Amino acid sequence: MKIKEKYRVGWDVGGAHLKAVMLDAGHHVLQVIQLPCPLWLGMEQLSLAVDRALVEMRQPQAHHAVTMTGELADLFRNRRHGVTAIATLMAEKLGPETYFYAGADGFVLLPQVDDCHDRIASANWHASVAWVARNLEQGLFIDIGSTTSDLIILSDGRPRNRGFSDAERMRNDELVYTGVVRTPIMALTGTIDFRGYEYRIAAEHFATTADIYRITGELMETEDMAATADGAEKSVEASMRRLARMLGHDYEDAGHADWVALAQSFRATQLAQLQEAINGLLARGQLTADAPLVAAGAGSFLVQELAAHLQRDCLQAESLIAAESNELRHWAGVCFPAYAVSCLMPEGGT
Incomplete structure (x- = not known):
């Protein structure tokens, strides 16, 4: 399947927010949209948010790719149910050729989603690190969002995660349920x-x-x-x-x-939680002493402080982004998985 459309849009469907990043054919950011989407209140929340985002884009001739974490919302009886429900709605809204990101397995279309549900579920972090790996040989990628923080080692140009699912990553210091907006004190x-x-x-x-x-x-x-x-x-x-x-x-x-x-x-206690996870990752010995921390997400300002404490450089993920303005570049960094999945979208067949 050849992408002929001029524009590419990456979507990140979360449990609380919907994020979309539009690129031109040269992978320059043209638009970034982040909308509240309290998915636990019902699928109509996602439907309304997608409709609003499409109106704001005003670019019907775009090709779309979707990643997600919203399948964990307690609206769904399990993650498989959540993945298929979200994917079905997104394909209805965006078209049957919409891609869904399945981690190391790449992209699939809606008919393959159910078979790949365990790779699609909460794979947005993998899209981010896979794209950073194309631009950086090693580092510790840290995306601090509104609700969770992803921490993934990048070594020899490859993600070195030990876990893939949320449960696996939570027990391996790679997913910490703490963020800068929604986390209860x-x-x-x-x-x-x-x-x-x-x-x-x-x-x-x-x-x-x-x-x-x-x-x-x-x-x-x-x-x-x-x-x-x-x-x-x-x-x-x-x-x-x-x-x-x-x-x-x-x-x-x-x-x-x-x-x-x-x-x-309270800020110090949150930093301590993150520092504890980072210490566990660094103890693996997979990074050299000069490997930087790579910061993304709404809480990227905290990564700067963590890097200073570790006496390591801090590379803002947004510095790797091509955009028409600093504001767009910043917002693409906040919505980094959506940006990454739009960049990773295949140019040729699935």
């Missing part, structure tokens, strides 16, 4: 120091990591798409109020500087 630590006292934090969904990074000023408003834990506004003060609840406090119980310090303390 209670998942970061059981205790925290605040104003000279140690607190056991509430096991309640009172606040998320987005509250931390609003307070520290590191989360861009355009990347802050998830609802807040209490449904209230996303201001710094409202974020401090939510963090206060984690300790049984009201916002009025302490000063602005105290809540900033608390946010920084």
Whole structure:
């Protein structure tokens, strides 16, 4: 099957967001779209998000490739059900020649999806690393997203993952369920120091990591798409109020500087989680001392700090991207799996 269309679009269907990156024939980024898509509320959420994205693209003559992680949403009875449901909807929206990324097996069309469901499920990280491997001999690829973080060793121009499924990667330090937007604060630590006292934090969904990074000023408003834990506004003060609840406090119980310090303390616990996983990967001895960390995702700013701690260079994945503007380049880095799958899409037959 020969791709004759001028444009190529890569899609990353997540459980909370839909991402799409459009390229021209020379693999230059023309458009990046990220939309909220709370898939656990029903497939109509994905249907509406795809329709909206297609309207924003205004380019019907594009060829499409899809990767996904949304099959893990509890809307589906199992991952196989999720993969086939998502793929069926995407093929209905994008056309029967839509490709689906199946990891090391490459791309398949809808009739092959069910047979390949275990390779299609949550393979977006593999697309990212496979594309980086075409441009970099070695490094530790780290994509910190809104919900999860992917950490994959790249050596001799190849991904060196020990796991492929979510379960396999979670037990091999290659998938850490922590991100900079949706992660509940209670998942970061059981205790925290605040104003000279140690607190056991509430096991309640009172606040998320987005509250931390609003307070520290590191989360861009355009990347802050998830609802807040209490449904209230996303201001710094409202974020401090939510963090206060984690300790049984009201916002009025302490000063602005105290809540900033608390946010920084929670930030440190998240960095510690990531550092622990990185240490496990580096202990494999597959990377030289000068191998860089490669940063992608909405939380790429954290990778810079992790690299500095390890005394390693930090290469922003967006620096490998050809785009018409720095803004497009940045957004393609945030939506890196969608960008990668659009680049990897075959030029010839399946």
